[in-house]
Structures are given as C-alpha cells and as structure tokens.
Amino acid sequence: MNAIAQELNTVIQDSNPHVYEMLSDMGKALFFPKGILSQSAEAKEKAGRINATIGIAKEGNSVLSLSSVTQYIQGITPDEYLPYAPSFGIPALREKWKQDLYKKNPSLEGRSITLPVVTSGITHGVSILSDMWVNKGDVIVLPDMMWGNYNMTFCVRNGARIVHFKAYDEGLTRFNLDSFESVMREQAEKNDKIITILNFPHNPSGYTLSREEADRVAAILMDIAKGGTNVVAACDDAYFGLFFEEETSKESLFAKIAGREKRLLAVKLDGATKEDYVWGFRTGFVTYGICAEKNVEEAGLALEKKTAGCIRGNISNCSHLSQSILLKSMADPRYDSLKAEKFELLKARAMKMKEVLKDPKYREGFEVYPFNSGYFMCIRIKGVDAEKLRIHLLDQYGVGLISMGDENIRVAFSCLEEKDVSTLFDTILTGIKDLRS
Numbered sequence: 001m002n003a004i005a006q007e008l009n010t011v012i013q014d015s016n017p018h019v020y021e022m023l024s025d026m027g028k029a030l031f032f033p034k035g036i037l038s039q040s041a042e043a044k045e046k047a048g049r050i051n052a053t054i055g056i057a058k059e060g061n062s063v064l065s066l067s068s069v070t071q072y073i074q075g076i077t078p079d080e081y082l083p084y085a086p087s088f089g090i091p092a093l094r095e096k097w098k099q100d101l102y103k104k105n106p107s108l109e110g111r112s113i114t115l116p117v118v119t120s121g122i123t124h125g126v127s128i129l130s131d132m133w134v135n136k137g138d139v140i141v142l143p144d145m146m147w148g149n150y151n152m153t154f155c156v157r158n159g160a161r162i163v164h165f166k167a168y169d170e171g172l173t174r175f176n177l178d179s180f181e182s183v184m185r186e187q188a189e190k191n192d193k194i195i196t197i198l199n200f201p202h203n204p205s206g207y208t209l210s211r212e213e214a215d216r217v218a219a220i221l222m223d224i225a226k227g228g229t230n231v232v233a234a235c236d237d238a239y240f241g242l243f244f245e246e247e248t249s250k251e252s253l254f255a256k257i258a259g260r261e262k263r264l265l266a267v268k269l270d271g272a273t274k275e276d277y278v279w280g281f282r283t284g285f286v287t288y289g290i291c292a293e294k295n296v297e298e299a300g301l302a303l304e305k306k307t308a309g310c311i312r313g314n315i316s317n318c319s320h321l322s323q324s325i326l327l328k329s330m331a332d333p334r335y336d337s338l339k340a341e342k343f344e345l346l347k348a349r350a351m352k353m354k355e356v357l358k359d360p361k362y363r364e365g366f367e368v369y370p371f372n373s374g375y376f377m378c379i380r381i382k383g384v385d386a387e388k389l390r391i392h393l394l395d396q397y398g399v400g401l402i403s404m405g406d407e408n409i410r411v412a413f414s415c416l417e418e419k420d421v422s423t424l425f426d427t428i429l430t431g432i433k434d435l436r437s
C-alpha cells in the first residue's frame with residue numbers, strides 16, 4: 001500500500017479503529033498524492049519570479065483564454081473560473097457551505113464535522129461514498145421505494161447487496177419505521193458492518209420524517225452501533241430545506257447522529273443542485289461526522305484527503321465556474337430572500353396538490369402516499385398496471401409521468417403549475433377508467 005495511504009490509515013486507526021474497519025479496501029488504499037498538485041501549490045505560494053509548474057496556460061499574469069469563451073461570462077474574471085479548482089473544492093466555498101450547515105442544522109452546534117469536500121453533484125457524492133465504504137458483498141439497507149440510481153452506484157459499480165425494508169405500511173399512513181428497524185436489526189445480527197442511506201425529503205414519495213420519527217431513527221442507529229455493529233449512515237439530503245409542513249423535522253438526520261457513537265459513521269451528501277436550483281452546475285458536498293475520544297480533527301482531515309484522492313483519480317476536480325458562481329450567489333445579500341421566494345412557490349404547488357387530492361372521487365382510482373416535502377409525490381394505482389397507465393397517458397393525453405414498479409406513479413410537483421394540478425389528476429383518473437373498461 002502507498003506510504004501516504006498508510007499514514008492516513010494510522011491517523012484514523014489511532015483516533016477511532018472502527019472508522020478504519022468500516023473503510024472499503026479502496027477506501028483504505030486511497031490517499032491524496034503529494035506529486036504535481038502539492039508542488040504546484042507550494043510554487044503558487046513561493047515562486048514569485050517564474051512559476052512553471054501547473055498544466056494550464058498563462059499569458060502575462062492571467063490565465064490564457066479565448067474571448068469566444070469568456071464573452072459569455074460576465075462579472076467573474078477568467079482567473080476565477082478557467083484554471084482547475086482544487087480536488088477538494090474551492091476553500092472559501094467549502095468554508096461557507098460548512099458555516100451554513102451549522103446555520104441550517106442548529107443542533108449541530110458544538111460538534112465537530114469535517115470541512116465539506118466538493119463533488120460533481122450529489123450523484124458523485126453517492127459514488128464516492130460507495131467507493132470509500134462499500135466492499136463487494138457488503139449489505140446496504142434501503143427502502144423498497146428509492147432513487148433508482150442507488151442500484152447503479154452501489155450494486156453495479158461496487159457489488160453491494162441491497163436489503164430492502166418496506167417504505168410504507170399497507171394502509172399508506174406513515175413511513176414504515178417498524179420495517180426499517182427490524183431489517184436494520186436483523187442485518188446487524190448477521191454482519192459486522194451495515195450501510196444505510198437516509199434520504200429525506202424522500203425520492204420518490206416526497207416524505208420527510210416528523211421530529212419524533214427522526215429521533216426514533218437516530219436512536220435505532222445509535223443503539224445498533226452501541227450493540228457492536230459498525231454502521232455507515234449516509235444522509236442523502238439532495239432536497240434539503242424543502243420542508244412544507246409544521247411537524248416535519250427541519251434538520252438533517254446527520255445533525256442527530258454525527259459524532260454520537262464510535263461505531264456510527266455519519267456521512268452527509270448534499271449540494272446546491274436542488275437546494276439552490278442549479279441542476280446543471282454539478283456542485284455537491286461530502287461531509288463526515290466522526291465520534292472519537294482523541295484526534296477527531298486529524299481523523300476527519302484524513303477522510304477529507306482520502307475523499308479528495310478518490311476525486312483526483314476519477315474526475316480530478318469539479319467545475320470551477322460553478323463553484324465560483326455558487327460562492328458569489330451565497331455571498332449575495334439577497335440570497336436568503338431569493339431562496340425563500342422559490343421555496344414559497346414550490347410549497348404552494350405541494351399544498352395545491354394536497355387540496356385537490358382531498359376530493360374523494362380519486363379514491364376510486366388511486367391512493368396517495370403521505371408527502372410533505374421535496375419535489376415529488378407518489379400515488380398507488382388500483383387495478384391497473386402502472387407502466388401501462390403511464391404509456392396510455394402519454395399516448396392518449398400527452399401527459400408524462402414516471403411509473404415505478406407495478407403499482408406506483410411518481411408526480412413531480414416541482415415542475416407543475418398550480419393551475420394544472422386538477423387537470424393532471426382528473427386525466428390520471430380518466431386514464432385508469434379507460435384501461436379498466
């Protein structure tokens with residue numbers, strides 16, 4: 001194994017051996033190289049006369065550029081977006097995102113978390129999680145309704161074994177925490193390490209746990225860790241902040257579990273993608289919360305370096321332009337109010353859905369999964385195949401929806417105008433009746 005990787009492993013082992021045990025083989029082997037990048041960083045600091053280190057081109061004191069490119073980007077100098085960003089991400093953006101994590105999750109106060117490492121969107125964060133913590137055959141506990149891409153990342157890429165719990169009880173009254181608990185405990189009995197992804201607001205159902213439910217999930221995870229099983233618990237907070245109802249927990253589960261138990265590693269995967277409505281920017285973050293009696297900061301830094309090494313060996317670094325714009329947007333005095341405005345727009349759409357769906361006529365055709373957050377909601381179709389219905393609605397009525405399994409249809413209210421809500425559900429009902437007759 002590379003000597004730098006070994007050094008990082010020793011730091012982690014000294015601080016918390018369980019975190020070291022949880023790393024995948026790749027995670028153990030990862031390191032951030034001291035080669036060209038660190039020599040360039042040193043030169044940037046000290047080589048005032050001639051700096052002939054890094055693989056970009058310069059003209060005078062600035063980056064060399066084509067005006068056919070730069071003409072489209074105003075208000076930022078080419079030096080702020082054309083050169084490579086560091087593999088860790090722009091330091092000021094990492095600091096700002098971290099500060100905001102404390103602001104958005106007040107109960108994190110007083111607890112140490114790592115400096116977020118910038119990823120190319122949350123998908124990339126999920127993939128890094130998988131590379132660093134999942135070995136072939138490892139068990140990952142996920143709901144039976146989930147973002148389909150987890151399958152690609154964890155199973156196809158890294159050979160994980162998904163064990164599902166039932167996301168909802170039969171009556172669709174609430175998220176099925178009994179099933180979550182029993183599957184987690186059953187897997188903890190059988191395995192030294194288990195991984196789970198906590199995705200709230202949930203894709204596809206649009207559900208976020210209530211405060212009590214969130215406390216219960218945190219308690220289950222901590223209890224399993226206390227009982228001697230290593231638990232990697234990753235919070236996929238892609239839709240963080242879009243919480244539309246009073247009783248909904250407004251903080252990430254990460255805030256409840258970070259730094260709480262030695263055998264519980266908390267990982268936060270989040271990003272600007274949906275929080276700041278910049279889907280194509282590809283700017284996400286990975287943050288760790290470790291519990292240890294000593295050297296927590298050092299162990300955290302070692303994990304940051306392994307994460308940056310994982311990025312270096314894959315995409316090298318993320319879009320500099322996106323990071324620079326995001327950083328400026330976050331520093332804009334209007335940032336909070338602009339976000340609040342869009343939040344209200346999405347909330348109004350979700351509320352309109354709820355109002356329209358109160359009409360008992362729809363019960364004849366489908367049931368509604370509980371939803372209170374995010375971008376989506378789901379319905380369970382009665383007596384008609386969901387995929388057949390999707391195709392029928394598309395072909396006959398020009399209505400596009402997502403079918404999931406035999407029974408479920410996902411509706412993205414995030415892109416639906418309030419005025420179209422009744423028409424949409426009326427058309428779905430008509431489509432169901434067409435297929436039945």
Ligand SMILES: Cc1ncc(COP(=O)(O)O)c(C=O)c1O
Pocket residue numbers: 120121122123124147199203236238271273274279282283284
């Ligand atoms: C649950 C969940 N996680 C992650 C992502 C991916 O986000 P990004 O576009 O930042 O890669 C999505 C987006 O569809 C998602 O629904």
